[in-house]
Amino acid sequence: MGVKERLEKGLIKVPGGTILIAKMADIMAWARKSSMWSLTFGLSCCAIEMMATAASRYDLDRFGMFFRATPRQADVMIVAGWVSVKMAPFIKRLYEQMPEPKYVIAMGGCASAGGPYRDSITIVKGVDQFVPVDVYVYGCPPRPENLILGILKLQERIRREHLAEKNGLPKPVREPIIIPEAGATG
Amino acid sequence: MPVSPEKQSTLSTVEILSQGMVINVGPQHPSTHGVLRLILTLDGEQILHCEPVIGYLHRGLEKMMERRPYRHNIPFTDRLDYLAALSNNLGICQCIERLGGVEVPERAKYIRVLLMELQRIASHLVFLGTFGTDLGATTMFLYAFRERELVLDLLEECTGARLTYNWIRVGGVPDDLPDGFAEKVLAFVKVFRQRLKEYDQLLTRNRIFRSRTQNIGVLPKDLALAYGTSGPVLRASGVAYDIRKVDPYEVYDRVEFDVPVFDRGDVWARYLVRMEEMHQSLRIIEQVLRDMPDGPVQTKLPKIFKPPAGIAYSRVESPRGELSFMMVSDGSPNPVRVHIRAPSFVNLSVLPCLLEGAKVADLVAILGSIDVVLGEIDR
Numbered sequence: 001m002g003v004k005e006r007l008e009k010g011l012i013k014v015p016g017g018t019i020l021i022a023k024m025a026d027i028m029a030w031a032r033k034s035s036m037w038s039l040t041f042g043l044s045c046c047a048i049e050m051m052a053t054a055a056s057r058y059d060l061d062r063f064g065m066f067f068r069a070t071p072r073q074a075d076v077m078i079v080a081g082w083v084s085v086k087m088a089p090f091i092k093r094l095y096e097q098m099p100e101p102k103y104v105i106a107m108g109g110c111a112s113a114g115g116p117y118r119d120s121i122t123i124v125k126g127v128d129q130f131v132p133v134d135v136y137v138y139g140c141p142p143r144p145e146n147l148i149l150g151i152l153k154l155q156e157r158i159r160r161e162h163l164a165e166k167n168g169l170p171k172p173v174r175e176p177i178i179i180p181e182a183g184a185t186g
Numbered sequence: 187m188p189v190s191p192e193k194q195s196t197l198s199t200v201e202i203l204s205q206g207m208v209i210n211v212g213p214q215h216p217s218t219h220g221v222l223r224l225i226l227t228l229d230g231e232q233i234l235h236c237e238p239v240i241g242y243l244h245r246g247l248e249k250m251m252e253r254r255p256y257r258h259n260i261p262f263t264d265r266l267d268y269l270a271a272l273s274n275n276l277g278i279c280q281c282i283e284r285l286g287g288v289e290v291p292e293r294a295k296y297i298r299v300l301l302m303e304l305q306r307i308a309s310h311l312v313f314l315g316t317f318g319t320d321l322g323a324t325t326m327f328l329y330a331f332r333e334r335e336l337v338l339d340l341l342e343e344c345t346g347a348r349l350t351y352n353w354i355r356v357g358g359v360p361d362d363l364p365d366g367f368a369e370k371v372l373a374f375v376k377v378f379r380q381r382l383k384e385y386d387q388l389l390t391r392n393r394i395f396r397s398r399t400q401n402i403g404v405l406p407k408d409l410a411l412a413y414g415t416s417g418p419v420l421r422a423s424g425v426a427y428d429i430r431k432v433d434p435y436e437v438y439d440r441v442e443f444d445v446p447v448f449d450r451g452d453v454w455a456r457y458l459v460r461m462e463e464m465h466q467s468l469r470i471i472e473q474v475l476r477d478m479p480d481g482p483v484q485t486k487l488p489k490i491f492k493p494p495a496g497i498a499y500s501r502v503e504s505p506r507g508e509l510s511f512m513m514v515s516d517g518s519p520n521p522v523r524v525h526i527r528a529p530s531f532v533n534l535s536v537l538p539c540l541l542e543g544a545k546v547a548d549l550v551a552i553l554g555s556i557d558v559v560l561g562e563i564d565r
Contacts, residue, residue, distance in 0.1 A: 045268035055331030
């Protein structure tokens, strides 16, 4: 059933306008997926691409993404950059401070697996060693389009989770989504 | 001043109250431009003492470089100062070229200077955007990034990447400029001149912006020299020191440009230096495109590159200041020792002096005006 038919089923015409009737779970899923606020947390190079994604041309606001400076108001953490042993405890604490339900996007090769610094003694080989990661976005750094694709996939997952809850099915296992690196032509 | 825990237990109430409050800024703080931590001691609104803590991005890069052949190290330098990846590429390539006595073709030199100045504009635009956001002018962020995308389009067309270009090679550049590149750059120069005027109207003549930057964080000339600062921070304090003039590399001695110098030494002067540098970069770009000769762009080098034993040192003017590389060779394919002199690291060392006595609200303005990149501070 398409969105249009579903909408029309719930629409009731009353004098002076129209009322939309929908199930609470549907509205919740729609609201949650379209207002993912993310934590401003730039570590290194990928942070600049994250800023570019949020700025004029790519405009993350279109997808309801809005950067918040405090973890208490954030739903999703984008780890953008390499994670050193000194930085890792702070990331873990920030993750713990975020309210449930929370999601993590590992942006770039360094946050996913250590990247070019894999053989360095001070670099943690991927942020998934201490926080659960939902989406891995590959690239060094990933193009903004690639990050947006990762965010859209995460939105799809959030919607699915709620559909399963509504139908009494077990919640889907949160297996990581992997966004492969795009070429120069996208 | 912070007191040791042993001494703390013997202090009286009056003494404890007069010590000031210690607050911690960072490493996760939106205005520290990366993961810098500042431990501030406050007396009301005034900063008594500031202690920067760095090392949150440390990855032992200089040691890692010793384990790789010379040319494999170029991609690492992209990720040092990630706002000006090409300047870093040029720094290490010049150093390796001096070590091995490699000649660079004329056309490659011109292409390098062209890319360097485009990169300087892109880097200063990020400064402008983040600096504006820090001071409450969020519109500036969107405007600056709009123009930055235009520069990135040009650089992407030439190098194939948006941020980590890895395009300067030992002995030249890997490929010639794409067809019609010069026309596109000139079209950009024309548009950007207009946009710079818009920025002037938005910020330079803005009274709120002026009162938040003028006479804030004054760095005297002697202090700037004593700390060894370089780049816009030094030039805003009245010292005309630019590696492009003092020790010209590539073709900087053949192009005409001015080095902007201001005597005020405050946040406002540092902002003006960067704005003026963008104008000068446009001038250089036009001259380079006019004078660019035809010819090859790369010198052929052996597959396994073994420079003779010796030491080489090179310095370039990155958007943040004097960036230099030193490499020691013993005739093997890998360097024995690499040292990187990162301009941000030296410029950051002056921060505690600037913050002493300043108001907390000016912290973001002062830190933003130094324009540090943590990737090259920690290495």
